[in-house]
Amino acid sequence: MVNSSVCSLRTRCLRFPHLPETPLFPPHRFSITGRSRRTPVTASAVSETYRKKETKQKVIVISGPTGAGKSRLALELAKRLNGEIVSADSVQVYQGLDVGSAKPSPNDRKEVKHHLLDILHPSKDYSVGQFFEDARQATRCILDNGRVPMVVGGTGLYLRWFIYGKPDVPKSSPGVKSEVYSELAELQKNEDWDAAVQLVVDAGDAEAPTLAVNDWYRLRRSLEIIKSSGSPPSAFRVPYDSFKEQGDSSDTNGFESSGVQISGDSMEDSELSDLPYDFICFFLSSQRLDLYKTIDQRCEDMLLERDGILSEARWLLKLGLHPNSNSATRAIGYRQAMEYLLRCQQHGEQSSAEEFYNFLSEFQKETRNFAKRQLTWFRNEHIYHWLDASKPQNAIIEFMDHAYHDRSGNLIVPEHLRMSRGISNRQEAAQLKSYRTKNRHFMKDEDCSHILEWVNQKD
Numbered sequence: 001m002v003n004s005s006v007c008s009l010r011t012r013c014l015r016f017p018h019l020p021e022t023p024l025f026p027p028h029r030f031s032i033t034g035r036s037r038r039t040p041v042t043a044s045a046v047s048e049t050y051r052k053k054e055t056k057q058k059v060i061v062i063s064g065p066t067g068a069g070k071s072r073l074a075l076e077l078a079k080r081l082n083g084e085i086v087s088a089d090s091v092q093v094y095q096g097l098d099v100g101s102a103k104p105s106p107n108d109r110k111e112v113k114h115h116l117l118d119i120l121h122p123s124k125d126y127s128v129g130q131f132f133e134d135a136r137q138a139t140r141c142i143l144d145n146g147r148v149p150m151v152v153g154g155t156g157l158y159l160r161w162f163i164y165g166k167p168d169v170p171k172s173s174p175g176v177k178s179e180v181y182s183e184l185a186e187l188q189k190n191e192d193w194d195a196a197v198q199l200v201v202d203a204g205d206a207e208a209p210t211l212a213v214n215d216w217y218r219l220r221r222s223l224e225i226i227k228s229s230g231s232p233p234s235a236f237r238v239p240y241d242s243f244k245e246q247g248d249s250s251d252t253n254g255f256e257s258s259g260v261q262i263s264g265d266s267m268e269d270s271e272l273s274d275l276p277y278d279f280i281c282f283f284l285s286s287q288r289l290d291l292y293k294t295i296d297q298r299c300e301d302m303l304l305e306r307d308g309i310l311s312e313a314r315w316l317l318k319l320g321l322h323p324n325s326n327s328a329t330r331a332i333g334y335r336q337a338m339e340y341l342l343r344c345q346q347h348g349e350q351s352s353a354e355e356f357y358n359f360l361s362e363f364q365k366e367t368r369n370f371a372k373r374q375l376t377w378f379r380n381e382h383i384y385h386w387l388d389a390s391k392p393q394n395a396i397i398e399f400m401d402h403a404y405h406d407r408s409g410n411l412i413v414p415e416h417l418r419m420s421r422g423i424s425n426r427q428e429a430a431q432l433k434s435y436r437t438k439n440r441h442f443m444k445d446e447d448c449s450h451i452l453e454w455v456n457q458k459d
Contacts, residue, residue, distance in 0.1 A: 056278040057143050058404060060150045063088070063159055063378060064284035065371035067295040068389045071104060073284065074152040075112055077397050081148045081404060084113040086138050088131070088153030088162065091331045094122045099302050100309040100333040115142075122316060122328035125217040129169075132161045139277070148404070156377040163279050163383065165239035172224040180223045188216050199223075205232040214324045280403055283384040285375065285419050289431055290390060292368050296437045299364045302333065304441060306454060313337030332370050336363045344455050351455045353445040364437055379421045386419040 060083070064070040078085055087093070091101035095118045104114055115138045120126055135151060135158070142149040151162060172180075187196040193214055200208040205222045212218075225233050285291065302309040313334055321329050323338035340359035344351045378384055385403075387396055396417060403411050423429050442448050 056276075058148070059139060059143075059277040059279050060148065060400070060404060061088075061159060061163065061279055061281040061384075062150065062152045062284060062400075063154055063156075063282070063384065064389065065291060065374040066102075066154055066367060067291060067298050067371065068154075068284045068286060069393075070152060070154070070284045070389075071102065073389075073393055073396060074150055075104070075108055076393065077400055078112040078148070078150055080397065080401055081150075083148035083150045084115065084142045086115045086135050086142075086149060086151045087117055088135065088151050088155050088158045090126065090131075090155045090158065090327065091334075092117050092153070093120050093126050093131075094118070094328050095120065096315060097122060097312055097328060097331070097334065099305075099307070099312055100331065100337075102298075123319060123321060123326070125327045127217065127221070128157050128161050129166055131155075131158045132166045135162050154374050156374065156381070160240050160381070161238075163240075163275065163281070164243055165276075167233075167236040167238045169225055169233065169236045170228045172228050176224055176227050180220050180227065183223070184216070184220055200226075203227075204230075205234075207232065207234055212330065215330070217326065279383060280400075281381075281384045282400060282403075283378050283381075283386045283419075284389045284396070285386065286389040288372075288375075288423065288428065289435065291371060292432075292435055293438075295367050295371060296364045297440055299333070299360065299367055300439055300441045303360065303451065306450075309333050310337050310341065310451070310454070314341055317341060332366050333363055336366060341455070349456055351452050353448055353452065356448045356451055356455075357442070360439075360442060361437065385413050386421055387413065387417050388419040391417055 060077070060081075062070050062074050062077075074085055077083065085104075089101060091097055092103050093116055094101070097103070103117060108114070109117070116131075116134055119134075139149045139151070151159065153159070183199065184196055187193075187199070191214075196216075196219060197208050197211070200219055200223050203223055204226045208219065208222055211222075222233050225231070225236075229235075286294075316329060316334065317338055321338075323329050323335045323342070329335060329338060336359060340351075340355070343355065387399070389396075399414065399417055423432070
């Protein structure tokens, strides 16, 4: 397993005791305007805002739905700007989960230094709070070394905390941690999720039923917070909420009118001046129909080779892990692959073509649904400037380069690079509703024969 290097030794950087030298990253800021409603501000306020902005160091943030091509674009931009990439991907942190997370190749990591890759064994959980600490520290190291930090990934909550800060939730003492573990251990062993949720509800967290099923880490954390503070997690205000309340609201469900561009500056610059860095944030996407086609093909590609996602899922099972039992095994693709292989085991290490195609279809559908959730999440993140991933990469990189070096504070996304934040018309909505997967590689029973042979091999 290749580990990313950490920042230079002259700075006090992040270290992981269970691994050799590991990586870090940086953050940045932005400013792009469009036709958003703005409240009047005085000349002195504007002057003070841009005085603060000029003194801040810049951090680039690039996000987008899975399959949008953000990693490849970020790599090329990093080469141009003398940058280093911090991964904001909740799966890429895990060792051995390379194919399913579309982890940068060893060659890519030689060309541009990457941080927060391969820092954790897949049996461990990784929290948004830990990401905040690791990514902020990595960012500081990158800036101290005179390079440009570029935080790249599609995990929305990671990026939200990274930009705006994390809630001031009390840390749990070792005694509280031990007490909570003891209370939930037997229920987890018996896989009695409903009873465990009810225990936490009775303790004071009415929102515990909204957690993802079998997310034992967050359930334990909720109980720890209650025992440490007497209040549920929802009682602790998230810094992002303060910024959101002051920003303009946008329509997240209906169609966008063709003449309206919801811009990254719908929050006041005076509010963003309170952030620790000058964050320059981009969201890269393409038309939903094209994105879905790309996702379906990408899922196929992950299954073509013998060392693809199925091989990685089999490795997870050999480690004694179960699907949906922790962060790594909940990841889309890995959970479906592990469940498919377990079904094969129950049938004497045998699989039919029909069973394989059912797995592939589920894998593709869940990945498309994940992309849809990402689009919904980032639609309300007004700090991002949406760019059309279908446009020539050089044009997008040129604009990002310009945005990074812009000093006017009034940078406008060109019309030809703008991406709509929602479904733009009823025709597109109808096409999405009638969308059906058309595979390129797996179409007939014989196309998956090599997969079935691999599955049927007894180790």
